[in-house]
Amino acid sequence: MQPKTTDRSAAVQHRLLTGVLVAAAVTLSGCSSSDNASQTPPLPDYQPDPVSVNAAASKVDPAELRLPLQLEDDTIVDPGWQTPPHSVDNMFLSAGGDDSVLTFRAVDDTGTIRWEAQRPISCSGFTLTSDDEQRYAVLADIDSEAQDLGDTVVNAYELDTGESHWGPVPVPGPHTGPGTVFAAPPDQGMGDSGAKVLLDPATGDVLVDEAEQSEIIVLGEFHGTVLLVQDDQVQAHSAADLAETGIDATPQWTIDAADYGWQPEQLTAATPATVADPDHGAALIGTDNQDQALIDLTGGEVLADQLADAGQDPSSGTWVTLGHQLVGYDTDGRQLYAHPNDDLDFAGVGAAMAYLKNADGDLEAHNVVTGDIGRAYRPDDTGTVAVPTIISPTGIGVVEADDRFYLSTPQ
Numbered sequence: 001m002q003p004k005t006t007d008r009s010a011a012v013q014h015r016l017l018t019g020v021l022v023a024a025a026v027t028l029s030g031c032s033s034s035d036n037a038s039q040t041p042p043l044p045d046y047q048p049d050p051v052s053v054n055a056a057a058s059k060v061d062p063a064e065l066r067l068p069l070q071l072e073d074d075t076i077v078d079p080g081w082q083t084p085p086h087s088v089d090n091m092f093l094s095a096g097g098d099d100s101v102l103t104f105r106a107v108d109d110t111g112t113i114r115w116e117a118q119r120p121i122s123c124s125g126f127t128l129t130s131d132d133e134q135r136y137a138v139l140a141d142i143d144s145e146a147q148d149l150g151d152t153v154v155n156a157y158e159l160d161t162g163e164s165h166w167g168p169v170p171v172p173g174p175h176t177g178p179g180t181v182f183a184a185p186p187d188q189g190m191g192d193s194g195a196k197v198l199l200d201p202a203t204g205d206v207l208v209d210e211a212e213q214s215e216i217i218v219l220g221e222f223h224g225t226v227l228l229v230q231d232d233q234v235q236a237h238s239a240a241d242l243a244e245t246g247i248d249a250t251p252q253w254t255i256d257a258a259d260y261g262w263q264p265e266q267l268t269a270a271t272p273a274t275v276a277d278p279d280h281g282a283a284l285i286g287t288d289n290q291d292q293a294l295i296d297l298t299g300g301e302v303l304a305d306q307l308a309d310a311g312q313d314p315s316s317g318t319w320v321t322l323g324h325q326l327v328g329y330d331t332d333g334r335q336l337y338a339h340p341n342d343d344l345d346f347a348g349v350g351a352a353m354a355y356l357k358n359a360d361g362d363l364e365a366h367n368v369v370t371g372d373i374g375r376a377y378r379p380d381d382t383g384t385v386a387v388p389t390i391i392s393p394t395g396i397g398v399v400e401a402d403d404r405f406y407l408s409t410p411q
Contacts (some may be wrong), residue, residue, distance in 0.1 A: 007046065031140045031152045031174045044100040046118040046215050049153075050162030053105075053113040060406055063388040067408070068365070068376050070351040071397045074408040076386075076397040081405040085238035085398050086128045088223075088278050092398065093137050094405060095126060095276055097121060102129055104139060106159060109396045111409050115162030121156050124153075125175025128159065130223040130279065131202035132240070135159040138201075140182070142173050143168055145149035154182065154203060171197055174212075178283070179221025180230050184211075198226060200243050207242045216247065219269035219285065223278045225252075225297045227285070232257050232264050234285060236300060253300030255285075255293075260305060262287050273311035284310060294321060303333060311349035314393040318368040318394040320354045322346065337371035348398075350391020363387060 045218035057077035085094035090109035095102040105116045123140045136156040141151040155167030171182035180201055185195030195211035196218045208218050217229035226237045235251040242249050257264045266287040275281040286292030293305040310321040317331040322344055328336035354366045365376035386399035397408035
């Protein structure tokens with residue numbers, strides 16, 4: 001029996017529960033539209049502009065955590081993260097906080113906190129994106145003076161330094177993603193979100209506004225690659241091309257929705273559990289968690305379909321997919337194995353291992369090349385089980401334990 005773990009979505013909800021009451025009180029004025037700003041409570045005192053830190057995060061006694069074998073000799077630091085980090089190029093960003101204020105911290109692969117910035121608890125949505133020059137952190141904020149699109153604005157900062165790149169840009173509501181996608185909140189706070197806007201990662205300019213271009217559905221933005229639904233097709237565009245030519249730009253590739261039995265108006269897109277290279281990554285596209293296709297964003301090749309999720313091992317490039325079966329594919333797309341899928345869910349993929357949670361909530365470590373179950377932890381170890389969620393190509397890891405996320409760096 002492997003160590004018991006908690007469901008990630010439930011854990012995230014638990015971590016944010018302490019802020020729910022406050023968030024509910026400020027939702028109408030915090031990163032979503034407000035019909036009556038005069039009735040909204042005052043904002044908390046917070047520091048929105050990034051502040052340079054350049055100091056090491058606090059070290060964690062490794063005896064307190066039961067680490068997976070791949071990370072057991074690493075140095076573990078605590079950046080104060082309480083929500084799942086995003087990462088690119090060995091930079092990591094996430095947030096933690098109290099009942100009213102979140103502190104976002106960008107941390108490099110040495111465990112050094114480069115910069116931090118604060119936001120109200122209701123502005124927890126964020127994303128990482130890129131243009132041809134730089135990586136950016138995009139954070140939502142509140143602007144009580146924005147009248148036309150509500151009071152949510154977004155800013156982009158250079159991921160390495162926290163230096164402002166663009167913004168504030170008004171948007172109709174909170175971050176929905178993937179990427180630089182923001183949407184009006186649902187009517188009366190429940191149901192599906194409203195019309196979405198897609199921002200240019202390079203400038204913050206609006207590339208697509210569903211409220212004005214009702215024939216287009218925005219699926220997501222993936223480090224400069226934009227996915228749209230138009231004319232019953234999934235279309236991939238370069239954000240730079242859309243900025244230059246507009247919506248009439250020639251797609252880089254297309255997929256007919258009918259080829260996969262998709263209803264175009266029901267399509268959504270998601271980022272796989274892990275992707276080795278964000279610039280040449282992949283997306284999961286479908287109408288539910290049983291009919292998704294894993295699509296190479298570079299050329300539109302469908303790597304696998306009828307999936308619930310997928311993850312790529314950054315060290316080998318091997319894909320592991322979850323559908324009716326657990327299946328592995330090498331970098332040439334050849335199937336390596338197919339094993340029964342007994343209600344497995346991804347925890348993380350990296351260092352040639354796929355960490356999966358089974359129906360009992362136990363953690364299984366599968367070799368990504370053979371699919372075989374291996375030993376994840378030393379049986380005599382003590383401490384709180386630390387579940388890996390990210391392991392980069394260079395071995396930098398993020399582990400979750402006790403509703404916190406820690407960074408693991410090789411010594």
